[in-house]
Amino acid sequence: MRVFSGVQPTGNIHIGNYLGALRQFVELQDENACVYCIVDMHAITVPKDAALLRENILDVAALYMAVGIDPKKSVVFVQSDVPGHAELAWILMCNTYTGELARMTQFKEKSRGNESAPAGLFTYPVLMAADILLYDSDVVPVGNDQTQHIEICRDIAIRVNNRYGKVFVVPEGRFLKEGARIMSLDDPVSKMSKSAENPLSRISLLDDETKIRKSVMKSTTDSDGLIRFDPANKPGVSNLLNIYSAFSGQPVSDIEKKYEGVGYGTFKKELAELTVDALAPIRKSYEDIRRSEELRAALKDGAERANAVAERTMARVKDFFGLGAK
Numbered sequence: 001m002r003v004f005s006g007v008q009p010t011g012n013i014h015i016g017n018y019l020g021a022l023r024q025f026v027e028l029q030d031e032n033a034c035v036y037c038i039v040d041m042h043a044i045t046v047p048k049d050a051a052l053l054r055e056n057i058l059d060v061a062a063l064y065m066a067v068g069i070d071p072k073k074s075v076v077f078v079q080s081d082v083p084g085h086a087e088l089a090w091i092l093m094c095n096t097y098t099g100e101l102a103r104m105t106q107f108k109e110k111s112r113g114n115e116s117a118p119a120g121l122f123t124y125p126v127l128m129a130a131d132i133l134l135y136d137s138d139v140v141p142v143g144n145d146q147t148q149h150i151e152i153c154r155d156i157a158i159r160v161n162n163r164y165g166k167v168f169v170v171p172e173g174r175f176l177k178e179g180a181r182i183m184s185l186d187d188p189v190s191k192m193s194k195s196a197e198n199p200l201s202r203i204s205l206l207d208d209e210t211k212i213r214k215s216v217m218k219s220t221t222d223s224d225g226l227i228r229f230d231p232a233n234k235p236g237v238s239n240l241l242n243i244y245s246a247f248s249g250q251p252v253s254d255i256e257k258k259y260e261g262v263g264y265g266t267f268k269k270e271l272a273e274l275t276v277d278a279l280a281p282i283r284k285s286y287e288d289i290r291r292s293e294e295l296r297a298a299l300k301d302g303a304e305r306a307n308a309v310a311e312r313t314m315a316r317v318k319d320f321f322g323l324g325a326k
């Protein structure tokens with residue numbers, strides 16, 4: 001299968017992102033042709049500081065490689081390095097209705113309260129469709145929040161195919177495991193998030209040991225003292241059990257047994273050490289990669305490989321549409 005996913009170049013990538021998404025990106029690369037794109041053009045749909053964006057692009061690329069995405073197996077590249085994305089987005093925009101874009105909940109949320117929103121925010125889903133269709137992708141692993149964007153991508157592909165012939169492969173979304181959904185440490189009924197104000201609410205992949213320990217030790221639990229998995233009544237403890245299980249590979253029921261009659265303090269301390277140990281190699285490898293010359297070389301190589309595919313697709317698409325002098 002051809003697998004494609006895009007990630008925004010932002011900081012604070014946390015264990016929720018890792019367990020919910022990144023780990024699966026790594027697993028997929030052994031059996032499939034995977035393309036992982038750092039979507040910097042999507043990032044500028046809201047104003048960004050240029051120097052910071054550049055740094056974030058390299059940070060995310062290094063982090064992806066540090067968790068095990070191998071740029072020799074997978075194609076890892078930066079969206080704006082491949083002109084086909086913007087080019088195809090225009091053609092798709094001519095086959096998308098303003099009404100369907102106006103229904104996107106992400107656009108409604110992001111533009112709420114603003115009298116005028118950037119056109120790029122409105123057409124964001126079309127650029128995303130271009131990302132996917134440019135590589136004839138079969139499968140797109142994404143979070144549930146992207147359901148509508150995958151649906152509109154499929155709708156556009158089907159519409160173009162009906163009008164022009166077999167132009168595009170119609171992709172499927174592969175929704176990342178909800179079971180692996182990691183909740184906020186200070187408010188365990190909401191999702192762990194990159195943007196929450198309290199840094200103790202999350203464990204970022206690059207947190208140092210002191211910060212990891214502090215986040216776990218200060219996490220919200222309850223007062224009944226039982227280490228039991230019961231998300232409805234014990235969301236804090238259940239979230240910690242999920243994290244423990246994800247990092248140790250042990251089923252939750254075994255962990256419950258192991259900590260029967262043990263206090264929260266001990267449980268948290270051991271979870272903190274488990275997390276420290278799980279993230280230490282990622283941080284170490286991140287620091288080596290981020291500083292290396294190979295990082296830029298890998299992205300350049302990724303862009304060349306992506307471009308080769310993109311150019312082939314664009315030639316085919318232009319033929320179907322009758323574009324260009326030939």
Ligand code: AMP
Nearest residue numbers: 016017020021142143176181182191192
């Ligand atoms: P985002 O933070 O929205 O850029 O998320 C990137 C990916 O990480 C998404 O595809 C989600 O599947 C995943 N993700 C984000 N937050 C969590 C979370 N708290 N738990 C599990 N997965 C998450």
Ligand code: TRP
Nearest residue numbers: 004005006007008039128131142
């Ligand atoms: N919109 C996605 C997000 O915010 C990022 C993205 C852009 C993407 N292009 C994509 C995801 C193509 C999958 C495929 O998470």
